Amino acid sequence: MAITRHESKGILSKVVEANGFVFTAGITPDNTKDDVTGQTRQVTKEIDRLLALCGTDKSKIISATIWVPDIRLRDKMNIAWTEWNGGQNLPGRACIEAKLADPAILVEIAVVAAK
Amino acid sequence: MAITRHESKGILSKVVEANGFVFTAGITPDNTKDDVTGQTRQVTKEIDRLLALCGTDKSKIISATIWVPDIRLRDKMNIAWTEWNGGQNLPGRACIEAKLADPAILVEIAVVAAK
Amino acid sequence: MAITRHESKGILSKVVEANGFVFTAGITPDNTKDDVTGQTRQVTKEIDRLLALCGTDKSKIISATIWVPDIRLRDKMNIAWTEWNGGQNLPGRACIEAKLADPAILVEIAVVAAK
Numbered sequence: 001m002a003i004t005r006h007e008s009k010g011i012l013s014k015v016v017e018a019n020g021f022v023f024t025a026g027i028t029p030d031n032t033k034d035d036v037t038g039q040t041r042q043v044t045k046e047i048d049r050l051l052a053l054c055g056t057d058k059s060k061i062i063s064a065t066i067w068v069p070d071i072r073l074r075d076k077m078n079i080a081w082t083e084w085n086g087g088q089n090l091p092g093r094a095c096i097e098a099k100l101a102d103p104a105i106l107v108e109i110a111v112v113a114a115k
Numbered sequence: 116m117a118i119t120r121h122e123s124k125g126i127l128s129k130v131v132e133a134n135g136f137v138f139t140a141g142i143t144p145d146n147t148k149d150d151v152t153g154q155t156r157q158v159t160k161e162i163d164r165l166l167a168l169c170g171t172d173k174s175k176i177i178s179a180t181i182w183v184p185d186i187r188l189r190d191k192m193n194i195a196w197t198e199w200n201g202g203q204n205l206p207g208r209a210c211i212e213a214k215l216a217d218p219a220i221l222v223e224i225a226v227v228a229a230k
Numbered sequence: 231m232a233i234t235r236h237e238s239k240g241i242l243s244k245v246v247e248a249n250g251f252v253f254t255a256g257i258t259p260d261n262t263k264d265d266v267t268g269q270t271r272q273v274t275k276e277i278d279r280l281l282a283l284c285g286t287d288k289s290k291i292i293s294a295t296i297w298v299p300d301i302r303l304r305d306k307m308n309i310a311w312t313e314w315n316g317g318q319n320l321p322g323r324a325c326i327e328a329k330l331a332d333p334a335i336l337v338e339i340a341v342v343a344a345k
Binding site for chain 1: 116118120123124125126127128129130131133134136138139140141180182213214215216223225227
């Protein structure tokens, strides 16, 4: 099986393709001055970019895992989530609370997509 | 690759099929008056139903992620886990602590299955 | 689709193969007297062993999820992570904080690999 790794540096690849599937790393925002809605917009924009590197897009996301450092952020995260997918081609999803690498990061999302 | 989404509504699809694999969302119980054993019974029953929608069943689960809001609930969750699979066709599994969408939810399970 | 389960016992299989993919359970160290770096060395050694059972190896890991019970352990976990992969063939990765089955366990890692 061919494996294609994109933007490998340091400890991880940002996205990896294998056998028709695409796995992103847990993607976090660059600018942590935004609130959770703004941070989620950054993350979903970055996921769009990574999926495009693999020749696929958000319409083919199968599964998503979303971590927020306080579960009460979920509703404001969902605002950007729904803006992004427009309620179309929805993946399976789990959203759970977890402390993340930096306390200023308010959301991290990893997805599995088909291509 | 064909993608089939089942019970898509709002923010997620309950289960998605692609290329011979099936990914459920993180499934939570409807009735949170049950203890964790009872809630796990509800969740595994719902997973059975979702896998059946995709033409597969619990004997083909490859991987499971289980979240509990207090890791000490693990043993009582495992009672229902073992009732369900009878120690047969066991998936890879991770069970970790995480706060979930509602404090009354005592277990959430997502699985990947083959079909 | 053929499914091959390895080291199935009790509540889980340590690693499961299906359709060219390999999913490990969340792997934890046997000896919890080590610090997080030493525990991560144990875990990665065990993952090497499990991947070999499936006829694959660390160069084909696509995705990894790493849980630590205190996110501040991340840097010392990463020492062993980088020793292990040497910055080569890096997977997508998410590292989040979560309480694990036993407070003495300082790291748990699950991977998805191709074969």
